[in-house]
Structures are given as C-alpha cells and as structure tokens.
Amino acid sequence: MANGYFGHDNDNADDIRPAFHIGQHDSTRSETLTNTQYGRVLNSGFRFVTTPITNTHFHERIVQLVSDSQQQSGSRVDPIVTPITPGDTTLFPEAYTSGFIGQVLNLEVDYANFCGVRSIIVPGPRQDSTQAGSGRGIAQYARAIQEALLIGTRVNLIIHLPMYREPGLEEKAAPLSISDETPDNLQSSKEIDIFTSWDSWHVIRTVCDYDTRLFVALRIPRVLPSKDLQMRWFSEPLQYLTYCPSTFQTNKGGHPSLGRPHQELIHTYMRLKHAPYFLLCDVGPELQDEPAAEQKIDPESTSQFPTLEDAAAATQPAKTDHKVQGHNAYLAYLRHLERQQEPYTELELNTLTNFQDWLQSPLQPLSDNLESVTYEVFEGDPVKYNQYEIAIEEALKEWSELKKPTSSPDGVVIAVAGSGRGPLVTRALQASETTGVPVKVWAVEKNPNAYVYLLRQNQMVWGGRVTVVKTDMRAWKGPVISPPDAPVAHGKVDILVSELLGSFGDNELSPECLDGIQHVLAPDHGISIPSSYTAHMSPISTPRLFADVKNRREGGDTNAFNTPWVVRLFALDFVAARVPDHGRFQLAWEFEHPLPQATMDTVALRRSGGVVGGGGGSMAGGVGANDHNARQCHLTFVCKSRGVIHGLAGYFEAVLYESQIEEDETGNRPKVELSTLPDMIDQKSKDMVSWFPIFFPLKQPLYFPGDSELEVTMWRQTNDAKVWYEWMVEAFRLVKNMVAVHAQTRYDD
C-alpha cells in the first residue's frame, strides 16, 4: 500500500533504535475509560491512554460555585469547594492511568494520588508572564503547582505547554470567571515572541525550586520555531511530545505525515537517554458506542460511595460489543518514523547513552592510585592511543631527518611518564618499528600496583626492551646510564611522553607534574608529547544537571556546587551565539612544555628561598614556586535569545606533536592533536571518548534577557600546596545609556 506505512522494512533485525512509546489522549473525554474501551485503545496500537480525574459534573459544580460567589457583590472571600464526590469522578482506585486535570488542582491531585495515579498532565497556563497583564496569573499558577507537588506526594506533575504560542491556534476554553478573560487589545499584537511559553515554564519550575517530579509535556506546533528554541526545550525535562491532527500534513497518498524539520526534531529528541513519550491527541479511535461510566453512577448520590464491587460492575463492558477498531493512520506514521531512526552506533550503545548527563567526580590520578579496571576503561578507546602513536612516529621520523642527537648510543630515549598499565609504551615501541628509528624506552609510574603490571608486561609482551621505574616522576633523576658496578650516573630523555590530561586539560595537574620532570629532558633538543594544551568553555543551560547538583547538596554533599563535575553533557542548550570575535566556545588559557629555561630558573630560585622582596613568594603565603602555573581569563559570550544558565561546560585541546619541518601553503605546520570541543572533535580526534566534558555549576541559575552579554571570569589558583579554580558569571544588557548587571560568583577549593 503506497505511503500507508504498513510495509515491511528491510532493516537489519539486530539494529537497535530508540523505541517510541505512543499514547492516546482525547480532549473531549470527560469520563474514565471502561476496561473494554481501554482494551480497544491498546488493541489499536497505543501503549497508554489518558483519563480525566474529574468529570463534567464536577466542572459544572465549580463553575456554579464561582458564579454564585461573584453575584454576592462585595464578597472578597474565595468560595469553599466541597470535597470530590462519587458523582464528580469516574476515576476509582482500580483505574490508574495518567490524566488531565482542570480546575481546583489540589482536590484532584490529592484524589488522584489516593487512586495510585503516578503521572498527572496539567494543562499549562493559557497566557504567559511576558504577555501584558499575565505576570500575576503565572505566579499564581506556579504557586498552585508548587502546592500540588506537596499534596500529591508521589505523583509527577507534567505541565502541558505549547513549544511556542502559535498566533490564532491557542485553545479557547470557557473562562471560569469574568476576571479570567483577556481583553482583546492584549491579544492583538502582531509580533510573535516565541520564547513566552518557555518563560512561563521557567517561572513555574523556578517557583517549584527545580522539583525533580515536575516535567513538561510539549505540544509540537505545525510550524517549528528556530533551532535555538528547539534546543532550549531539548534541555528541559521533557516527558511527552504531544501531537494533534493539525500538526500533521497530508502526503500524496492522503495519509498524515510530518515534514523534514519535524523528523529531524524527533530524531534529535529521541537520542535522549530518557526520551520523551509521544501523546497523540484527538486522533481516535472513537469509543462513543460504549456507555460512559458516569451514566451508570448516579451523579446525585453524593452521600453514598459505591463499593469497589459496584463500581467495577458499573464499568463492565457491554457483552454485545463486537466492533473492530480500525487502523490509526497517525499512529502508523509514527511507527514508520520509529523504523526510520538511525540505529545506535556501537559507541552510543556501549558508552555514550549510559553516561548521558551522569555526574562523576573527576579522577585524581596524582593523589589516588587508580584501579586496574579504570585503566582498562582508558584502554578501551583506541582513538587517543592512535593519535599518540602517530605523534611519536612523526617525532621519530623528523628526528632522523633532522639528524638530531640522541641521549643514548642505542637510539632516541623515550620516557613514558605516568605509564599506567603501559599502552603508550606499546605504542612507542610500535612507532619505532614502523619508522625504523631505534629507541630506548623508560616507563615511569608512581602507582605501585600498576608498576607490578608494567614489570609483567615487560616480561610477557615487550621482550625486556623497557626499563620500568617506580617513582613519582617529579623525583626521578633520569635514565641510569652507568654500568651496574660503577657509581650511578644519570642521562637525559629525548622525548617525554605523558598523558596526564583531565577534561579541562590541566585539571589533573599535568603542568605541575611535567614541570617536576622537566629537568630530565635533554636541554636543547628534548621535546614533550603533548607539546601544549588549552582549556575552553561555554555557558550552558542544563536544568536537569542543576537539579541533580542541588539534590546532592541537599543530600549532604556540601561541596556539590564547588565541584567541577566530569559529565557527558547531553540534554543541554548552548546559550551563546556564534558571532565574529565571540565564539560559542572560547579559549580560557594554554600550557606549553617544556617551559623556557628562564622560567625554570625562577622556579628553582623561589624554591630555594633565593628571591627576597619584589616578586618572590605568593599572596597565598607560600614561596610562589608554582605561581607560573596560575591562570586567569575573562571571556565575553553573546546571547541573542533570553534564557538561563546553570553553569559552564569545559573542554580541552592538546597538540601532541607539531611538525618541525613541514609547512602548508598558509605557513602552518601540520599537527597531531586531540580535541573534546564539540565543533572540533570530528576534525581532530573523531570518536574519541576518553574524556567527557567538565561542568562548573552555578549555585543559582542566572537569567539573562535577549541581546545580553555573559561575562565569564575564571581563575586557576595555586599556592605551594594545591591548585583550585574559581569562576564567576555576570550578565550585562545595554539599556539605552544604562547597564543592567546580574552577578554570580562561585569557587572551588
């Protein structure tokens, strides 16, 4: 059948794709479904269905109450709503599907909570706070949701909101009172501000203090907004994507379908680890032939609650009902899209999806001794090691071409500083074999357990070609070059290979360790792989991570907001625009190795206490021997759309080796590099997963208006005993001749 989405697909059955959970909602439904009706909906292919908590009887009762109260002129006291009666609802504890609620939230939430309901979809506000005259309404709405979360202690509240307010398409509901009506002149603006609906959500969740039981059901419009709004919603806790028939277009075969932008949006959103469910609204099946449950229970019998048996009997299906449910074209189309989803790659299946937005404390390989299994995880990513091997190969080739001297008569002396279980040692030996340049390899490691492993590797794999040394690299005197029976003499190293990099480059103290071993490097021709590394950052909106960090702090981790977390950032919105001179990702600072001799001489002088007055010693009270590794940056990010940030995403790049011979037509020398920057990783080290980004959280989310500048100041602070980061973000907006300022300051120790 052409374009009917029934066909078999030829995909590989082993491919695993994101699964679509598709439910059904009927906006005209006023009663809980009977078992038969429920079965019918499930039989037509839906996985779940919504039910109202209360019925029209309840709604009419409330409207009447409001109207009576308004007629009592001068009355400023709210009418008292009597409790829900059996006539007000067809939801009983044995029915437990999710549902829409209307007015009088607390009563309904409380009752639903009693019935065992776990998810309640609450219609969102019909106007947004940024629309004139609506601010108070949103505040009240948010306050009501906050209270409902307290009352419904086990339910998730899911606020149904449009992605943006499509002009003329907003639902028109009968207002409860005259004061709820909006004057026409407030609705007639021709300008479309697409962020107003998100603004309302932001107010609601802020009032609810980022409660982790608060979610969004996002109504998808027929015309999608710009990508920045799509990504803003992507970063929010999405529970449902709701689609009405009006969202779909009709294809040539007369069947509902979605255009390319919609397909791309679904593709993006469905890569989330906790992907949203689909809710198809008002697409059938028709269930009118089944008598409504309400008709079987006398709405006036408010004094007598039916027994569970009576209620169950009243909702039994009619025995004569044999109507077969038809094919649902909307559902079939979504199933078709499900089959079109890209299968997960090996990398996504095994690593990336599991780690999405999962906060990890950064490793401290200098102060802690890593376990074998941690090394095994490192070794699972070949990309990093391939890049190192290429860098060593290039260095050896050029060593030979430039006829550089070697520190040993046996060949180029390579020391792998911080060898772990030895993967870089293996790569160094391979590079020597590939290039034919002889090498003498030393493996230096301070972890006593990894040292045992290295000794075994040397016996079993490297054929005794490596000298293994157990020491802190900063205390190593260099390769022993004297014969066993002569007084000990130390030689130099030609190529110092290390991998001490953290997610922000320098955060695992690579600069401090490499400074400490630099004295073994051959002074004139010795090189370091890596030769330099840089830290980069971008301000981000990550409401879920903010809630996670907040919960950790409330759970007793008092340093949760002072910790830079390692995390595979995924559900995030990069709020900064890409504009000339102010990129989305900006360079914070750089480290280079080896350091110039003059710097090393100053460090030595300070350490020996030889610098007195004028420049010696740090403000922190030490001798200042590590002051040269302090850094500071002040960066300006431009934000076109308004939003909120929850922290800074940190990345790094490293130059492993830069050619000393070749130059391209623009005078640049070819480099072997690593990068974790989202816009560079594919070019420099595709598929590398050894490092996830780092997240520097803010203690309070920082809201900024449209056309703002975010100014980020960060420090790498150091005294003689430790290294730490401090960070601060300010938002500026130019208002005629005035400057509006918000500020945040955070630090880590």
Ligand SMILES: C[S@@+](CC[C@H](N)C(=O)[O-])C[C@H]1O[C@@H](n2cnc3c(N)ncnc32)[C@H](O)[C@@H]1O
């Ligand atoms: C990130 S791991 C890398 C290990 C290995 N090169 C790899 O790629 O699998 C860093 C290693 O450096 C070692 N290390 C860190 N600081 C050191 C120091 N000051 N002296 C010696 N080893 C050190 C750690 O014990 C750890 O084995």
